[in-house]
Amino acid sequence: MVTLNINGKDLNVDVDPSTPLLWTLRDHLHLTGSKYGCGKALCGACTVHVNGAATRSCVLPVSAVAGAKITTIEAVDGNAVGKAVQDAWIAESVAQCGYCQSGQIMSATALLSSNKHPTDDEINAAMSGNICRCASYPRIRRAIKRASAALA
Amino acid sequence: MYHLNKPASHQAMQTESSSDDHTSATTRRDLLKAGSALTVAFFLPWGISAAEKAAGAVHVLEPNAFIRIGQDNLVTVISKHLEMGQGTYTGLATIVAEELDANWSDVRVEGAPANAKLYNNLQWGPSQGTGGSGSIANSFEQLQKAGATARALLINAAAKQWSVSASEIMIQNGVISHASGKSAHFGELVDVASKLPMPTDAKPKKAADYRLIGKPIQRIDAREKSSGRAVFTQDIQLPGMLTAAVAHPPRFGAVLKSFDATKAKAVKGVQAVVPFKTAARSGVAVIATDFWSAKQGRDALQIEWDESKAFKRSSEELFAEYRALTQKPGQSVRNDGNVEQALKSAAKTFEAVYEVPYLAHSSMEPLNCVARIGAGECEVWNGEQFQTNDQGVIAEFLDIPPSKVRIHQLYAGGSFGRRANALSDYVVETVAIAKAANLSVPLKLVWTREEDTRAGFYRPMFVHRVQAGVDAQNNIIAWHHRVVGQSVLSGTNWLKKGEVDGASVEGIKTLPYHIANLSVDAHTPELQVPTQWWRSVGSTHTAFAVECFLDDIARATQQDPFELRRKLLTKQPRHLGVLNTLLEKSSWKKERESNVALGMALHESFNTVVGQVARVRRVNGKMKLEHVTCVVDCGLAINPNVVEMQMESGIGYGLSAALTGAITLKDGHVQQSNFDDYTVLRMNQMPEVEVHIMPSTNKPTGVGEPATPVIVPALVNALATLNGKPIRSLPLSAQGIELA
Numbered sequence: 001m002v003t004l005n006i007n008g009k010d011l012n013v014d015v016d017p018s019t020p021l022l023w024t025l026r027d028h029l030h031l032t033g034s035k036y037g038c039g040k041a042l043c044g045a046c047t048v049h050v051n052g053a054a055t056r057s058c059v060l061p062v063s064a065v066a067g068a069k070i071t072t073i074e075a076v077d078g079n080a081v082g083k084a085v086q087d088a089w090i091a092e093s094v095a096q097c098g099y100c101q102s103g104q105i106m107s108a109t110a111l112l113s114s115n116k117h118p119t120d121d122e123i124n125a126a127m128s129g130n131i132c133r134c135a136s137y138p139r140i141r142r143a144i145k146r147a148s149a150a151l152a
Numbered sequence: 153m154y155h156l157n158k159p160a161s162h163q164a165m166q167t168e169s170s171s172d173d174h175t176s177a178t179t180r181r182d183l184l185k186a187g188s189a190l191t192v193a194f195f196l197p198w199g200i201s202a203a204e205k206a207a208g209a210v211h212v213l214e215p216n217a218f219i220r221i222g223q224d225n226l227v228t229v230i231s232k233h234l235e236m237g238q239g240t241y242t243g244l245a246t247i248v249a250e251e252l253d254a255n256w257s258d259v260r261v262e263g264a265p266a267n268a269k270l271y272n273n274l275q276w277g278p279s280q281g282t283g284g285s286g287s288i289a290n291s292f293e294q295l296q297k298a299g300a301t302a303r304a305l306l307i308n309a310a311a312k313q314w315s316v317s318a319s320e321i322m323i324q325n326g327v328i329s330h331a332s333g334k335s336a337h338f339g340e341l342v343d344v345a346s347k348l349p350m351p352t353d354a355k356p357k358k359a360a361d362y363r364l365i366g367k368p369i370q371r372i373d374a375r376e377k378s379s380g381r382a383v384f385t386q387d388i389q390l391p392g393m394l395t396a397a398v399a400h401p402p403r404f405g406a407v408l409k410s411f412d413a414t415k416a417k418a419v420k421g422v423q424a425v426v427p428f429k430t431a432a433r434s435g436v437a438v439i440a441t442d443f444w445s446a447k448q449g450r451d452a453l454q455i456e457w458d459e460s461k462a463f464k465r466s467s468e469e470l471f472a473e474y475r476a477l478t479q480k481p482g483q484s485v486r487n488d489g490n491v492e493q494a495l496k497s498a499a500k501t502f503e504a505v506y507e508v509p510y511l512a513h514s515s516m517e518p519l520n521c522v523a524r525i526g527a528g529e530c531e532v533w534n535g536e537q538f539q540t541n542d543q544g545v546i547a548e549f550l551d552i553p554p555s556k557v558r559i560h561q562l563y564a565g566g567s568f569g570r571r572a573n574a575l576s577d578y579v580v581e582t583v584a585i586a587k588a589a590n591l592s593v594p595l596k597l598v599w600t601r602e603e604d605t606r607a608g609f610y611r612p613m614f615v616h617r618v619q620a621g622v623d624a625q626n627n628i629i630a631w632h633h634r635v636v637g638q639s640v641l642s643g644t645n646w647l648k649k650g651e652v653d654g655a656s657v658e659g660i661k662t663l664p665y666h667i668a669n670l671s672v673d674a675h676t677p678e679l680q681v682p683t684q685w686w687r688s689v690g691s692t693h694t695a696f697a698v699e700c701f702l703d704d705i706a707r708a709t710q711q712d713p714f715e716l717r718r719k720l721l722t723k724q725p726r727h728l729g730v731l732n733t734l735l736e737k738s739s740w741k742k743e744r745e746s747n748v749a750l751g752m753a754l755h756e757s758f759n760t761v762v763g764q765v766a767r768v769r770r771v772n773g774k775m776k777l778e779h780v781t782c783v784v785d786c787g788l789a790i791n792p793n794v795v796e797m798q799m800e801s802g803i804g805y806g807l808s809a810a811l812t813g814a815i816t817l818k819d820g821h822v823q824q825s826n827f828d829d830y831t832v833l834r835m836n837q838m839p840e841v842e843v844h845i846m847p848s849t850n851k852p853t854g855v856g857e858p859a860t861p862v863i864v865p866a867l868v869n870a871l872a873t874l875n876g877k878p879i880r881s882l883p884l885s886a887q888g889i890e891l892a
Contacts, residue, residue: 016420019444027395027442032387033380035565036443037516038601042827045516073380089378093370093793096801097237098377099384099516099565124836131827133516133566134237135804137838139797 002062006031007075017063022046024062025072033073033102037131044130047103048072054110054126073102081151082109088147096134104130108144117148213342215302215350217270218295219248225326225339227254229295232264232271232280233287234537235373236515236564236571237801238856239794240287242372244295246790247288250364251299251356252306254338255326261372263561266539276646280539283572283685285758285854288790292852296356304354309345310336359788359849368793373563384565385596388522388533392593394423396437396585397446399453400603403462403820404680408434408455415452421445425453426588430549432577432682433607437585443598463680464820470613471507474636474677478505478617482634482673485652485661489669494630498621501630502705506618506697507881510815511611511686512830517565518604521582524594529556531594534579535564537571545576546583568805569685573609574644577682605830606822610815611686612638614656616697626709627719630669633660633697638683639676640690652676655685659694659861664727664756665702665720681817687805691757691861696882699753699865704878713752713869714740727754729846730763730783737844738765738781747771751870753862758854761785764803766839766866768874774892775874777807777839777867782859784843787850795855796843802859803841808832810864812885837891 003012004021006029013028025031025048034057037045041056048057049071076082085108095101104127111118111126118126123144132140213221220228229248235241241261249259264271264280271280274290303323310328311318313336322329329335359365376382401407413425413436421440428437438449495501522533523546530546536559547554564571573579582597589595599607614637621630639653647653652674654661660672686692706716714735721727731754735741740750747770754763767779782799789795812831816823824830864882871889872878879887 015444023442023444026387027444030389032383032389035384035516036386036518036598038827040601040826040828043516043601077379086378090370090374093374093797095371095374095377096239096797097516097564097566098373098382099386101377102380105378127835129834131516131832131834133514133568133805133808133832134801135807135833135838136797136801137804137833137835138800138841140835 002066004062004066004070005068006070007072007078013062015062018061021048021057021060021062021065021070025057031072031074035099035102037100043100044103044107045100047106047130049106049110052110052113054107073106076105076109081113081147084147084150085109085112085143088143088150092139092143092146094136094139094143096136100130100132104132104140108140108147112144112147112151116151118144211342211346213346215305216298218298219252219302221302221338221342223339223342225255225258225337226260227252227258227338228260228262230264231261232273233291234263234282234535234561234564234567234571236282236535236537236567238287238798239371239791240282242369242794243288243790244291245372246364246369247292247295248299250362251296252303253323253325256364256369258326259372265561266536266543266557266559268540271539279541281541281572282537283569285760285856285858288852289759289854297354300354300356301351304351305345305348306338306341308348308351309341312348313341313344365788365790366792369791371794382563384517384563385520385522385533385535386517386565386598388562388596390522390524390594393522393596394439394441394591394593395443395446395596395598396439396582397443397450397598397600398438398581398585398603399436399450399455400607401433401435401457401462403459403464404608404682406457406459406462408436409458410456411436412454415454416449419445419449419452422449424589425449426585428581428584428588430575430577430580430584432575432581437588439585439589439591439595446598447600462820466818467509467613467816470679470817471615474613474615475505477636477675477677478615478634480675482636482675483652484671484673485657486670486672488671491630491632491669491671494669495619495621495632498630499624500709501619501621502701502708503617503619504701504704504878504880506616506693506700508614508693508696509813509882510613510681511809511813512605512815512824513568513570513686514605514830514832515564515566515568515570518601519570519578519599519607520597521579522594522596523582523586525550525583525586525591528552529558530583531558531560532579533560533562535562535567535571537564537567538573538576541574542576542579545580549580549583550587568687569689570609573684577607577609601827602825605825608682609684610681611692612640612683614693616693618697618701620701620705622705622709626711628667628705631663631667633672634674635660635672635694636675636677637693638679638681640683640685642678655690657694658690659755659757660698663698664724665717666723667720687802688757688857688860691755692809692864695753695755695861696864696868699755700868700872700878700880703751703865703869703872707872717754726761726785727756730754730761730785733844733846734763734765734781734783737783737842739767740765749870749874751866751868751873753865753869755858755862757858757861760853760855760858762799762858762862764859764862764866766863766870768867768870770874775871775889776892777837779840779842780863780866782841782843783846784855784858785846785848786855786858787848787852789845789848790852792845795845798855799843799859800841802857803863804833804838806860806863807837807867810867810882810884811837811891812883814883814886
């Protein structure tokens, strides 16, 4: 049994401590917004926040995050930055297939939480770990800038 | 529950009481009768907002197979096509909402059940499926009629209710009104409308009256896809559901010999370990309560494969063989004039060989499927691209009628063609495993990224040999094109025995450039490596060869690439229109800095013409693709926002292939496995994309694929200009060319 603080709630979950956070979220806690794409922290579809930092949950054993504050896409609109990012994502029609977008939004929210006005290079640095096979990249960039402006 | 009397014209489509094809339609109606008001609520037990809202509706007006209108005013558009990112749910709903004059915010979309009669793909049926960039193109008139008919029905209902003439009634934004001051929302007329005969003469709107079509309205799935709420196959959770992880053969054609599951079964959560066999492959599945347990079990398996008949060759060897084949005549598919003679009499001749490797689709959502086998029936939850094919394959596998296979349509996290598999490989694999384990609970099959990359069904590798000759004025007078590569249609009904696969030569057989002496032939080697259509299919390699060769000739004869093409397109007004607009909108005519090069390309696929100019800059020895100007003629653009997205998306997808995309074989082993060795385009490499849509009153044509084949030659032509030498083999990384 592992106790995890997820989206502001302490939850007990009966998994082996080596189980990745992603599969604990998806299969045991039914929080399916975070996605499986590669299992090796290569694509970013599984990105969640651990104490506010964008983190790939597919390679993160739950034992490493006991006691940490974990936020998933399901609760990202609970803070102003996350809400602004989500609104910008909708306004810019970023999502196509949408499968990677939870991870994209989590990475973008973490970026804007620490850097309110990122440059293009800073956006590249923060977002290049998140793959989008639909190549929604130009709209992701626009949405980050829109959210940044909305937060100003 | 109210049923409508269907006019004769609809009876051919609505066969729910007469044949095997009725399952899905009847199911929905039965459910409605039973008081459970919406299909969605039935198969997604946690529900979604639209489902919850509609669940309160007691009466539903169902004028045809594509529209339901609830008393809550919600208009549900039934999509016969898969939404895999291309925006089809938005486009299809827009057509219906336009004709119906619905309030856009009241419109919802639901995936149709499998039914070839109701939901036939009018471009390539009789079958239900999505592909060939044809969702809007084949649905446009069908949905115009569906929407206009429903609108006329609502007007008749209002006329009856208010005792006024139908001709005096208006509909705007979901409100039906009369000059007397009477008005009603759609929902208020559901009861009355459901008792009226179906209008048979409803006419679609004139384009001048459009208020939704042609406007860049927001995607209908934007909110749920920006909040983690959109439901993909990967997200399905059902009571009692188990999850399977699989071990696939290490080489194509290897078969399972034996396995030891002792260690796998010792993993906590593992319920069963079973062998399976389908037409695509054999393997071992580990079934557990959750994916991670299943995967741990899978990793603990010890398996022996019989590789005696397995494919053990390497890419290099295959390329050498293909190159040798380009020296021998292939099967002719086009022969205009006399190419041999024209080449002999030419002032100058040119020859080039172009090579492209196998490519995996690599959608973000690795392949997966959920299936439950019951007594004499089967239920499937999937992002379905090939509904009735999959239905038929499952039915045959289980020896039950197709009507007993019920498919619930979900969003797909990409596909790019992969989810439409002629053998239904991953779908029937799910069923085969459930059957082997004798499960009565639902089973979710989850492939890892590695299985997704290595399971085959690739865009085939190809070698092209092209020869051309010009006259003394540098006009191209002869073109001989030989194509060597596997068929993607082989084994499907779409390829007649003895014919060359049209997909191998599309874009060359149908070359838009007028060249008096033109011959095209092909060799179609048969190999055990499974192949499949991949976003824009044959155009992925034919556009590369044709457009790069034209630029080679332009450089060698010192002609402007636009001018060279223009001379050959005098009989092609759409191509010329795109070409001229591209010249106008791009910076082609402006002076270029010495470290900047532009490359252009033009190609028609799926009845859509796309032209692009790519701008590459060299800074500190590194080359960067900065900007792409893209012009598209796709007929009437239902939603310009979605068209733009698809141009951007197609360009990004094509760039992955151009830059680094390659599946290579070494002694039959696929050498790539995940995004570290099968690398794809990332944010920092994506150029700015500027899209111009040609104004058009023609019927809509495809947009999902046609941008993909064009970016590859446009980029390569820019690089060739910058470096002063042609590039004839992909990916660029294998030629030592890396882009910043």
